Amino acid sequence: MSVPGLFSIVSVVVNYFANLNVKSEVQNGMYSPLAYVIAITVAEIPWVLVIAFVSLVPNYLILEWHWPKFWLEWLLMSTIVWVFDAIAQCLSLDSNPVLACLNLIGIWFTWFLLSGAFVPPENVFWPAQALSWTSPTRWVLHSIM
Secondary structure (H helix, E strand, O other), X not given: OOHHHHHHHHHHHHHHHHHXXXXXXXXXXXOOHHHHHHHHHHHHHHHHHHHHHXXXXXXXXXXXXXXXXXXXXXXXXXXXXXXXXXXXXXXXXXXXHHHHHHHHHHXXXXXXXXXXXXXXXXXXXXXXXXXXXXXXXXXXXXXXX
16 A cells, blocks of 8 residues: 555656756746746646556456445545655755655655554554654555555
């Protein structure tokens, strides 16, 4: 369920190099930062839906999951992909894209471990339990179950 969130590692590197161009284009007055944010958001929503769809269809075809729940799981998976893509876009502002990729892996791994799939959140010590409340993976997992 959470692995498509790792696809955003590619987004960190791509956005890092794109941000170098965007910075100079905004300084030259070609467009405003708001226009860039709106264009990126409008362009990424269909791709987020496609990535979530492509990642779920094999589960339904091969593992014969229950098809009436497909639309709910598709929207939830799209949420996970969108959240990690937004985090990747923020991390791409770092000066070192390799460290930004490692930070994304660290965030993904922490949220995956604290999602409640392995250990119930009530059994985790309180600082990690507070961190688990921010985990979108936890809430999506509980919504699917």
